[in-house]
Amino acid sequence: MPTQILVVDDEPDLQLMISQKFRKQVREQVLHFEYAISGVEALQKLQSHGEVDVVLTDINMPEMDGLTLLAKINEQYPLVKSVIVSAYGDMSNIRTALNRGAYDFVTKPIDFDNLEITLNKTMQAALTHRQAVRDHDQLLALQQELEVARKIQQSIVPRKFPPFPERREFEIHAEMIPARDVGGDFYDFFLIDDNRLGFVIGDVSGKGVPAALFMAVSKTLLKATALKGLPPEECLQQVNRILHLESVAAMFVTIFYGILNTRTGEVEYANGGHNPPYLLRVGGHIEALAGTGGLVLGAMRNTTYQAKKITLQAGDGIFLYTDGVTEAVDEQNEQFTETRLEESLQRSADAFLPHVVRNTIDAVQKFSNGAPQADDITLLALKYLG
Amino acid sequence: MEITQTQHDDLLVVHLNGRLDAHTAKIFEDRLLLLIAQGRQKILVDFSKLDYISSAGLRVLLLAARKLSEAGGKIALCCLKPMIKTVFDIAGFSAIFPIFSTFEEGQAVFGVVTAPHTHN
Numbered sequence: 001m002p003t004q005i006l007v008v009d010d011e012p013d014l015q016l017m018i019s020q021k022f023r024k025q026v027r028e029q030v031l032h033f034e035y036a037i038s039g040v041e042a043l044q045k046l047q048s049h050g051e052v053d054v055v056l057t058d059i060n061m062p063e064m065d066g067l068t069l070l071a072k073i074n075e076q077y078p079l080v081k082s083v084i085v086s087a088y089g090d091m092s093n094i095r096t097a098l099n100r101g102a103y104d105f106v107t108k109p110i111d112f113d114n115l116e117i118t119l120n121k122t123m124q125a126a127l128t129h130r131q132a133v134r135d136h137d138q139l140l141a142l143q144q145e146l147e148v149a150r151k152i153q154q155s156i157v158p159r160k161f162p163p164f165p166e167r168r169e170f171e172i173h174a175e176m177i178p179a180r181d182v183g184g185d186f187y188d189f190f191l192i193d194d195n196r197l198g199f200v201i202g203d204v205s206g207k208g209v210p211a212a213l214f215m216a217v218s219k220t221l222l223k224a225t226a227l228k229g230l231p232p233e234e235c236l237q238q239v240n241r242i243l244h245l246e247s248v249a250a251m252f253v254t255i256f257y258g259i260l261n262t263r264t265g266e267v268e269y270a271n272g273g274h275n276p277p278y279l280l281r282v283g284g285h286i287e288a289l290a291g292t293g294g295l296v297l298g299a300m301r302n303t304t305y306q307a308k309k310i311t312l313q314a315g316d317g318i319f320l321y322t323d324g325v326t327e328a329v330d331e332q333n334e335q336f337t338e339t340r341l342e343e344s345l346q347r348s349a350d351a352f353l354p355h356v357v358r359n360t361i362d363a364v365q366k367f368s369n370g371a372p373q374a375d376d377i378t379l380l381a382l383k384y385l386g
Numbered sequence: 387m388e389i390t391q392t393q394h395d396d397l398l399v400v401h402l403n404g405r406l407d408a409h410t411a412k413i414f415e416d417r418l419l420l421l422i423a424q425g426r427q428k429i430l431v432d433f434s435k436l437d438y439i440s441s442a443g444l445r446v447l448l449l450a451a452r453k454l455s456e457a458g459g460k461i462a463l464c465c466l467k468p469m470i471k472t473v474f475d476i477a478g479f480s481a482i483f484p485i486f487s488t489f490e491e492g493q494a495v496f497g498v499v500t501a502p503h504t505h506n
Binding site for chain 1: 407408411440441442444445446448449452476477478479481482
């Protein structure tokens, strides 16, 4: 598309000279000129020709002079660059014009080589400015997209604590701190019936809106399947088959799913590729929960899962986390690691459950010491009270 | 992250150097998908100089394995550092990818038995 220049002058000679001087560029459709004979007509043309890049205007004109026109352009069409034509030595008008946002000026009698240089420079500035605005808009759109991802993630996990204040046999607490780019972490918990509490933690591969959407699908599917009362390994098997169909570009999700029997303290669990949770024994002993060796969900259609059982004594707890915790880095790119996580858990093992979660986050953030958080940090802690 | 390639008969070896995270995974994905689109059927990924892999990196490997299997090809991995092997073990990927501890074993599975390899 040719660069559009609007020439505003009440005398016809400028129009005549321009159409001669630039006839080659007009023929080759590099430039397109529009003409107006007053400020009023210029504003009409600006409105009807949306794509004007540069305005070349005289100062002295009937109806509306060039300086008034400049002020209006500056206000209404901030992307349009203006060049004014003034009498030689008329410094006061030139100064006023520049103050009102004119990009440059030429003086009468017009030297056409000089005019060409000035117009080229001004067009370049106009195009650069437009490009900058486009880039800025794209950046804003990207940020809004990340905001959408964050909202999906934040709105889908339960955030009311304690979630079951009437239940005396267990406590549960969770916290999630999304990364700037939003990973696909989630957690969930729900009562399957009076005596069974389901609890879940998961992490989707990748980041941004695709990860957030896959996370939302995974979490909803898992809960819907779990509420049928299926044992954990069958639940993961069913969810995997459906997720495999939904998995665009080989997206997958790690999911740990456990069921606590609130009468007996027995926990049945299956693990689809997630970091093994910790068992927090009453008295402060910490151990990793025995693995079940399952594949992440969504990767292969016919994946089977194994379940394991463990019995919690009154005061025992289970601590689940995502790799955003252990892979959090400090300024030297050193990772937080399981070792530091275990040390932190050891220090707060007997604390009030929300404090166990909070203390761990504090330990990670203290370790990171301001280094950017690359991945979501998600923690879920559960305690059996008997 | 740095990605280089070497050729051993019809086997293409992709050498990874650095960190394969959410940002660098895209470069790795574009490279692998291009190679597969060009008709490469045998790809060995050399992990000997890779220090970190995130789930985004695992996803790219899974995607490449799917595409290759559709095209009748095969991907294998070799020389994983212990920390990276742990990531594969936890995710269950050790069970679905052919993983070899040495480069020579990795080559052998594609029927390439040759003298020591050279990096470019």
